[in-house]
Amino acid sequence: MKVGKPQSKRTPVRLRHKIQKASAAKQKKARKDAKKNPEWRSRLKKDPGIPNLFPFKNKLLEEIEESKRQKEAEKLRRQELAKAQRQGLTIEANDAEAAELEGEDEELLDLADEDGEEMVDDGDDSNPMAALLASARARAAEYEQEASGDEMDEDEWSGLDEEEDESTVAPKKDSSRKAFDKAFKSVIESSDVVLYVLDARDPDGTRSREVERQIMSAASGSKRLILVLNKIDLIPSPILKDWLRHLRRSFPTIPLRASTPSSNARTFDHKALTVKGTSETLFRALKTYAHASSLKRAITVGVIGYPNVGKSSVINALTSRLGNQKTSCPVGAEAGVTTSLREVKIDNKLKLIDSPGIVFPSASSSSKVSDTLSNVANGSDRHAEDKARLILLNAVAPKEIEDPIPAVTLLLRRLGSTQEGMQKLLDVYGLPPLMSKDGDYTTDFLVQVARKRGRLGKGGVPNIYAAGMTVVTDWWAGRVQGWVEPPKDGESSSGVGDQKEVVKEWSKEFKLEGLWGDDEVKETEMEVEK
Structure with missing residues (x-):
């Protein structure tokens, strides 16, 4: 029987392309279905482990367990060492100082013995080494008393810190609430004009009556306070006008759009109230007051407010009004970016101070x-x-x-x-x-x-x-729209009260009248005079 010629296993190109297209379509459909599947699946690949057929599997498992145990022991040892260092830091420092003083005393005693009996017989008044020795002993006793007093103070202060930690909700990284209060008082004392930045979505929630009273009573009432309503692009025009009318009963108020919103934010267009327009208006108002003041130095403008209301963005908007893209103050979407005072000099007549955000009592x-x-x-x-x-x-x-x-x-x-x-x-x-x-x-x-x-x-x-x-x-x-409605007519303001004369006088000093239309200003003045 004649053996036939072996047939070729070559696949036709048409069939091969058909298989590739079908496979690609199947994979595409699988990926699409996986995206629609609401069940959460981690993209991290799991460790398959050691195969059972591996000859030294048991030995490797023992080595892995031993390594884990050593790491845990090392971690516990470091924790105990750190705890011991924290507890014994003061004791070790005191022991070191005491050892140094004892060493000095021994050296002085040796020197005194070497000087001979003649210097000893002269008495304490004529012996300088004996007087030096007595002084060293007195310093040692005084240091021990101060060390015991410092330990008592640390125990008392730790209790105060615990109480503050329980009552304070704002985040604290490296600075305590006491340091923030000290920075706030420093800004108030060194500022001629204070810009109180408020969130347009909840102005009363970011205001503090006590803060306004402190500013008004500082330096015999010579300081000026301006309310800056920031993030105005997140509220509609009627709500913005009502809030301006309400806030201008207490202090001069300027609407401001300090920065551009985040992606997918649902904003409102207020026509002329743009980032550049509002920042230039605020800058002109500050420059007007600086030129009109009789001070021979640059006026200092302090910026205060709640965390993340846009204090640093306000300063960056003022410094970048001429197209400068460099930011003077770091900003971020989270609270606590600014942790210390930062001074920014605009020119010879104007200087700004950025302060960390503090949660004031609203x-x-x-x-x-x-x-x-x-x-x-x-x-x-x-x-x-x-x-x-x-x-x-x-x-x-x-x-x-x-x-x-x-x-x-x-x-x-x-x-x-x-x-x-x-x-x-x-x-x-x-x-x-x-x-x-x-x-x-x-x-x-x-x-x-x-x-x-x-x-x-x-x-x-x-x-x-x-x-x-x-x-x-x-x-x-800002992807979710929402705001707090302004108080109705007749309701009490959250500020220090109705101040018609203060609003009129300070508005003239900063030339805030007529900046956003005469109709709005007249309407505001009519509301103030009521």
Whole structure:
């Protein structure tokens, strides 16, 4: 039988291309389905471990366990060493100083013995070495008394720090609240004009009546205070006009757009109130006051306010008004970027001082002190509400936020006062109307946000904490629209009171009249005269 010729295994080009296209289409569909799948999958590849067929697997596992044990032991040893160093630092320093003094005493005694009996017989008055020895012993005794007093002071001060840590919500990195208060007083004392920067979305929440009183009473009332309403692009024009009308009853107020918003922020266009226009207006007002003042030196302008209201951005807007892209002060989306005073010189007539953000007692919190004292049972609720308010003001760093749910609850309460505000919030995340049987809309809202944004844990369980941080971050960036309504006519102001004469006089000094239209100024003056 004749064996046939072996057939070729060559694949036709048409069939090979068909297989490649089908494979590419299948992979594309798999990737698309994976993106639509809401279940969270980590992109980090897991360690496959040591294969069972590896000849020395047991030995390698023992070496790995031994290495882990040694690392843990080394870590514990370092912790104990650091703890011992912290506790024994003062004791070691005192022992070292005492040893030095004892060494000096021994040297002096040796010198005295070597000098002979003649110098000893002369008496203490005629013996300089004996007098020096007595002085050294007196210094040693005095040092021991000071060291014991310092230890007592440190124990007392540590207790005060613990109390401040419990009562203070603002983040503290390297500086304490006492240092921030000292910096604030330094700014007030050295400034001729104080710019009080407020958040346009919640001006009363970022104001402090006590701060305004301190500025007005400093230097016999010779200092000038101007309220700067920043982030005006995040509120509509009617709300902006109402807030300006309300704030100008107490102090001259300037609207300002210090910087451009973040990506995907939902902003409002106020026509002439641009970054360049508002910064140039504020700069001209300060220069007018500087030229009109009789001082032979440059006037100092201090910038104060809550953390992350835009104090450094205000200074950068003033320094970059001529197209200079260099920033004089560092800025960031988190609170606590500015930790110390920073002086920026504009020219020979104007100097600016940037200060760290301090959480002052606001008007809303100070007005509720009596209620808190009368109802101690609600103290924890009041503390949680104040912390939620600070989180919405971006006065707390993200790593310091333990629970964002109270802040989301407060945000839903604010936006839920109007149907339009709640609908805008739901449209941002593409959610249906909230439904809740027990009245807890926050949980239902966060569960839906977690499913929409893929904030899911193992088994597809919604991560409420991650969803809450997502909502808070969107609120900080302006992607969620919302604001506090200004007080109605007749309600008391959160400032020091109605000051018609102060507003008129200071507005003339800075020439703030007619900067944004005569109609608005006349309307404001009519409201002030009422």
